Amino acid sequence: MDVIILAAGRGTRMCPLTDGAPKPMLPVADRPLAAHVADAAVSAGAEKLVFTVGYRSTDVESFFGTEYGGVPVEYAHQPTRSGTADAVAMAVTHVDGAFAVLNGDNVYDAANLARLFEHVPAVGYTRVSDPSAYGVVSTDGGTVTGIVEKPANPPSNLANTGAYAFPDGARKLLDVQESERGERELTDVLGRLVDRETVTAVEFDSWADVAYPWDLLSANEQALESLERAVNGAVHADASLRGRVTVEAGATIDAGVVVDGPVLIRDGATIGPNAYIRGPTVVGPDAAVGHAVEVKNSLLLSGASANHLSYVGDSILGPGANLGAGTVTANLRHDDEPVHAGDDDRPTNRRKFGAVIGPGVKTGINTSLQPGVMLSTDTWTKPGEVVDADR
Template sequence: MQAVVLSAGQGTRIRPLSASLPKPMLPVADRPLSAHAADAAVEAGADELILVVGYEAEEVRDYFGDEYAGVPVTYAVQQEQAGTADAVRSASEYLDGPFAVLNGDNLYEPEAIAELFEEGPAVGAVRVEDPTNYGVLSTEDDTVTDIVEKPDDPPTNLANAGAYAFPAEARDWLDVPESERGEHEITDVVAEVIAEYDVGVAVMDRWLDVGRPWELLAANEWKLGELDREIRGEVHDDAELRGDVVVESGAEIDAGVVVEGPALIRSGASVGPNAYIRGATLVGEDAHVGHSVEIKNSVLGRGSHVAHLSYVGDSVLGRDVNFGAGTNVANLRHDGEPVRLTVKGDRVSTGRRKFGVVVGDEAKTGINASLNAGVKLSEGATTKPGEVVTRDR
C-alpha cells in the first residue's frame, strides 16, 4: 500500500508558529508533526511514502530523506494551494496501485490506519459529540453513502478523520471540479469511489486535527504521554526526576531541579538550577530554562531561553524565543471561562480553562514583563521591561 501524506499546508490558523517554520515541521514530542502521520502509515504496513510538499519542501526533505523508517520516500510538489484533491493529484504520477491518503497535520493511532488499509476502500472516522462543525459520514449497512459538510442535521456522529484508502482506479478520478470554496476537494473523489464500490468505515478511538496553537499543545500532551522514562543526558545528583521523564544525550539538568513527567528534555537543552518542570512539557533542542523558572504543560521551541525567576504555563513558544528575567505568563481568566485566542482575525475559544500564550520565533520580552492569557506575540516581536501585555502584537 502506498501512503500519500499531505504536508503542503501553509498553516495560517496556527500562526505565528508557522511564520518561518512550515506547519508539518512543528515539534510534537521528539519529531515533527507530519512524522507522526508517516509513522502511523509505516506501522500500518505502507511500503512507500509519498509526501506532498509545498513551500516547505527543503526542510521536509532534510528530515525524511530518501528513506524513512525503512520505507522509501517520494516527494510530490503541490504548486498551488488548490485543495486536497489537487494535492493528491500532484502525486498521481507516482501511484501504481491501491493507495491511502493521510493528512499530515492529523494524529492517528497506527492500529486505526491498519484497519483503514484492511477495509479499503474506506474512510477513517471518529465519533464526536457535535458533528455540525465537521464533514460527517452518512452510512448504510456499515458502508459510506456520502460525506456531508458541516450539516445542520447530521446523519451520524461520525466525523471525517481525513484518512482514506482508495482503489487504484481512483488515480484517474482526481480531476474533480472546483467546490464552492474554489478548491478541488478529496471528498468529491470519495463520492466517485462510492458510486463504484462499497466504501467501508474505519472508526478511530483517538484522533487529533492539529490546526490551531492549542491543538499543537494537545498533540504534545498525547505524544509525550506515550514516552517511557529514559535518562541519557547529564543529571545532577541533587536533581529529582519523577515519572516518565526523557533526558536526551547532550542535555543537562542542574542541581535542585524537579521534573515531573511526562516531559522531554531534548539534546543540547539545559535546565536549572532550582527550576521546576511539570505537566506534559517539551524543552526543545538547545533550549535553556534558567534559575528558579517554572514551566508547566508547555512547548519550548529549539534554542529558546526562559531566564531566571520566570513562569510559563500552558503555552507554546517557537524557536529562539527569549523571555527576560521575571517574565510571567497568565494562564487563567478571572471568570473561569475558557481562554480565547485570535485565529485569522476572530476571537475563538480554546476550550481550555487554562491556556497561556503563543509566541513566534525570535520574539523577546523585557525583564519583568507580564503576558495575559490568550496573547500572541508575532515573529520577532518585543516587549518593554515591566510591560503588561494584554493585546496581540
C-alpha cells in the first residue's frame, strides 16, 4: 500500500505556533506530528510515503528526506491550498494501484491503519461526543452510506478520522467541484465512491485530531504515556528524578531539581538549579527552566526559556519565547468551568489550561497571564502586567 500524507497546510487555527513551522511539523514528544503518522503508516505496511507539501515545504522535506522507516519517500507540491481532494490529485501520480490517504496532523494507531489497508475501499471512523466539528460518517451494517462535512445536525456520532483506503479507480473521481467552503473536499470524493462501490467503515479505537494548540498539549500527554525512563544527560547528584523521566544526551540537570515523570527533557535543555517539573511535560531542545521555576503539564518548544521564579502550568511556550522573572500562567477558572481560548472564545474542554505563548514572545517581570490567553509571535508585555485578552 502506497500512502499519501497530507502536509501542505499552514494550520491557521494553530497560530501563533505555526508562524514558523507547518502544523504537521509541530513536535509531539521527541519528533514531529507527521513523523508519528509516518511511523504508524510504515508499521501498518506502507511501501512508499508521498507527502503533499506546500507551506514551508522544506521543513517537511529536510526532515523526511528520500527514505524514512526503510521505505522510499516522495513529495508532491500543492502551490495553492485548494482542499484535500486537490492535495490528493497532486500526489496520485506518485502512487501505483490502490492507495491510502492520511491527514498529516492526526494521531493514528498502526493496528487500526493495518485494518484499514486490508479493506479497500474503506474509511476510518471513531465515536465522538460532539460530531458537529468533524466530517460525519453514516453507516449500515459496516458499510459507509454517506459522509457530510461539519453538519449542524449530525446524522450519527461517527467522526471521519481523515484516513482512507482508495482503489486505483478512485483517482478518476478526484475532479470534484468546490464546496460551500471554497475547497475541493476529499469527503466529496468519498461520496462519489460510495455511489459506485461498497465502502467499508473501519472503526478506530484510538485517534486524535490536532486542530488547536490545546490539542497539541493533549497529543503530547498521550505520547508520554509510553515514555520509558532513560537518563543519558548530565544529572547533578543532588537532583531527584522520579518515575518515567527521559533525559536525552546533551541535556543538563543542576542541583536541587525535582522531576516527577512522565517528563521528556530534550538534547541541549538546561534545568535548574532548584526547579520543579511535573509531568506530563516536554522540555524541548535547548530550552531552559531556571531557578525556582515550576513547570507542570506543559510543552516548551526549542529554545524557550523560563529562567527565574516563574510558574508555567498547562501551557505551551513557542520557540525562543522568554518569560521574565515572576511570570505566572494562571490555568484554572474560579467558577471551575472549562477554559476558553482563541479569537472565537472556543471552549478547550479542559478544566485546566494556561497560555499559548508564541515564538519570540518576551514577558516583563511579574507578568500574570490569565487562563486561555494567547500571545502572538514576538509580542512583549510590560513589567507587572495582568494580561486577560489575546494580543
